[in-house]
Amino acid sequence: MDKPVPIYRHRLATRLWHWITALSVVVLLGSGLTISNAHPHLYWGQYGANFDTPWLSLPHFPPWMTIPSRYNLALARDWHLLFAPVLAFSLLSYMIASVLNRHFQRDLRVRTHELRLDALARDFREHLALRFHDPDHPAAYNLFQKLAYVVVIFVLLPLMILTGIALSPGMNAAWPWLLDVFGGRASARSIHFVTAALLGLFLVGHLALVILAGPINEIRSMLTGWWRVPESKA
Amino acid sequence: MITRRSLIVGGAGVLLAGCDTIAATPVAGELFDAGEAFQRRLQRLLTSRTALAPEYLPEQRSPIFRANGTRKPVGTDYQSHLDSRFADWRLRIDGLVAHPLTLSMAQLRAMPARTQITRHDCVEGWSAIGKWMGPRLSLLLDAAQLSDRARYLVFHCADVLYGRPYYESIDLVDARHPQTILAWALNDQVLQVANGAPLRLRVERQLGYKHAKYVHRIEAVESLAPIGAGKGGLWEDIAGYQWYAGI
Numbered sequence: 001m002d003k004p005v006p007i008y009r010h011r012l013a014t015r016l017w018h019w020i021t022a023l024s025v026v027v028l029l030g031s032g033l034t035i036s037n038a039h040p041h042l043y044w045g046q047y048g049a050n051f052d053t054p055w056l057s058l059p060h061f062p063p064w065m066t067i068p069s070r071y072n073l074a075l076a077r078d079w080h081l082l083f084a085p086v087l088a089f090s091l092l093s094y095m096i097a098s099v100l101n102r103h104f105q106r107d108l109r110v111r112t113h114e115l116r117l118d119a120l121a122r123d124f125r126e127h128l129a130l131r132f133h134d135p136d137h138p139a140a141y142n143l144f145q146k147l148a149y150v151v152v153i154f155v156l157l158p159l160m161i162l163t164g165i166a167l168s169p170g171m172n173a174a175w176p177w178l179l180d181v182f183g184g185r186a187s188a189r190s191i192h193f194v195t196a197a198l199l200g201l202f203l204v205g206h207l208a209l210v211i212l213a214g215p216i217n218e219i220r221s222m223l224t225g226w227w228r229v230p231e232s233k234a
Numbered sequence: 235m236i237t238r239r240s241l242i243v244g245g246a247g248v249l250l251a252g253c254d255t256i257a258a259t260p261v262a263g264e265l266f267d268a269g270e271a272f273q274r275r276l277q278r279l280l281t282s283r284t285a286l287a288p289e290y291l292p293e294q295r296s297p298i299f300r301a302n303g304t305r306k307p308v309g310t311d312y313q314s315h316l317d318s319r320f321a322d323w324r325l326r327i328d329g330l331v332a333h334p335l336t337l338s339m340a341q342l343r344a345m346p347a348r349t350q351i352t353r354h355d356c357v358e359g360w361s362a363i364g365k366w367m368g369p370r371l372s373l374l375l376d377a378a379q380l381s382d383r384a385r386y387l388v389f390h391c392a393d394v395l396y397g398r399p400y401y402e403s404i405d406l407v408d409a410r411h412p413q414t415i416l417a418w419a420l421n422d423q424v425l426q427v428a429n430g431a432p433l434r435l436r437v438e439r440q441l442g443y444k445h446a447k448y449v450h451r452i453e454a455v456e457s458l459a460p461i462g463a464g465k466g467g468l469w470e471d472i473a474g475y476q477w478y479a480g481i
Contacts, residue, residue, distance in 0.1 A: 027253070035359065036359075038359055039356070039359035039360050046290065046353065046363060047361040048360060049296065049300045049360035049361060051298035051300055052297075064250065065250075067250060069250065070254075073358070074469075074474040075474060077475075079257070081273060082266055167355075169353075169355050169438070169440055169479075169481075170277040170439050171280070172287055172288055173281055173286055174280045174281035174285055185355065189359065
């Protein structure tokens with residue numbers, strides 16, 4: 001049996017961004033649940049309040065899920081608005097760094113043939129068999145992984161940030177076009193919540209797969225950059 | 235036995251409980267203040283002084299403009315004002331001004347008024363669009379001749395919340411803003427009690443708790459520290475809401 005060979009898999013920019021974002025997302029989601037509890041109804045359009053018809057009414061999120069545990073909207077906003085620019089500016093820095101160090105171009109480029117049904121089906125079967133890497137290209141992300149990361153980095157996180165900015169009455173005066181893009185303040189808020197839920201789903205899936213892939217090796221590689229290539233399962 | 239699952243759930247619990255512990259420390263308080271200052275400065279950098287909050291068409295108004303906070307100030311004073319249709323209500327403008335003013339509702343209604351159909355965003359998350367009408371604050375400040383030493387305008391209100399008189403404050407950027415008005419009408423009707431009769435502040439680039447209701451005095455000051463608990467508003471004093479509510 002060959003000893004697992006360590007390879008350098010994650011660049012510094014990736015690792016820094018990953019942990020800053022992980023912390024930010026946890027704080028933003030937790031404090032976001034408190035903010036949701038303050039008015040657990042979502043509307044479409046320019047406005048929405050108690051006498052209007054929500055398209056969705058949310059459950060009351062229990063204290064064990066929220067930041068802070070005991071309902072305190074002012075404190076939840078403090079957490080939320082402290083970490084929101086952290087998320088936004090670190091994403092921006094990471095995107096610039098990852099274009100310059102070619103991480104995006106080399107590791108996250110999605111090719112057309114990879115979007116075909118047979119390619120997706122094959123990756124799904126590999127996942128069911130708990131095979132997460134290609135022995136010929138061990139460092140490369142698998143297809144589901146790559147697609148998930150691309151959606152998170154280029155769609156979900158930017159949407160969170162832009163809809164979040166659109167919820168600020170001060171920024172509505174600075175960038176009125178942002179409200180138009182989303183179809184109004186109530187719509188921006190709905191999209192903000194829906195995207196957050198999708199990010200929450202990603203988080204659950206991400207953690208599950210990290211655990212299934214061997215958490216010590218995976219987490220160590222995101223800390224030091226070095227990853228031991230798992231033995232190929234026959 | 236420590237299973238992976240119990241570690242994860244335990245870890246998540248520790249993280250959330252940890253946030254509660256961290257939030258109680260002085261360092262956290264300073265970080266939150268720094269966060270607020272950063273957001274305020276960044277927003278002010280990105281926003282021109284006269285950039286307007288969105289204004290809407292009449293048909294875009296909320297069918298029902300809900301009320302929040304105090305629905306009616308308690309006490310016989312306000313009731314007798316209400317009974318006499320605010321004939322004896324006076325708006326005092328004092329503090330760091332050269333000419334303190336005392337204005338009746340008749341005088342305020344006779345002043346040139348700005349009409350604006352704007353969106354009210356509550357910090358809770360709901361929004362309502364309504365048509366407000368009233369004189370610009372800058373008009374009143376010019377009439378009273380604001381001193382150069384004045385840095386904030388404090389709005390004193392007739393209602394009492396949790397044992398303290400409601401008050402709010404804004405700086406000169408928002409005080410001079412074209413959409414900052416003392417509204418006496420909502421949706422083509424004289425302002426109702428629940429929405430702040432007879433006089434309601436509109437600060438259209440900030441959240442709803444800044445829009446003081448039942449205003450009877452505007453005080454120009456150099457510092458917010460001596461007023462209330464010094465944080466610039468009732469909700470800021472008692473619950474820690476941010477003074478700059480542009481976010």
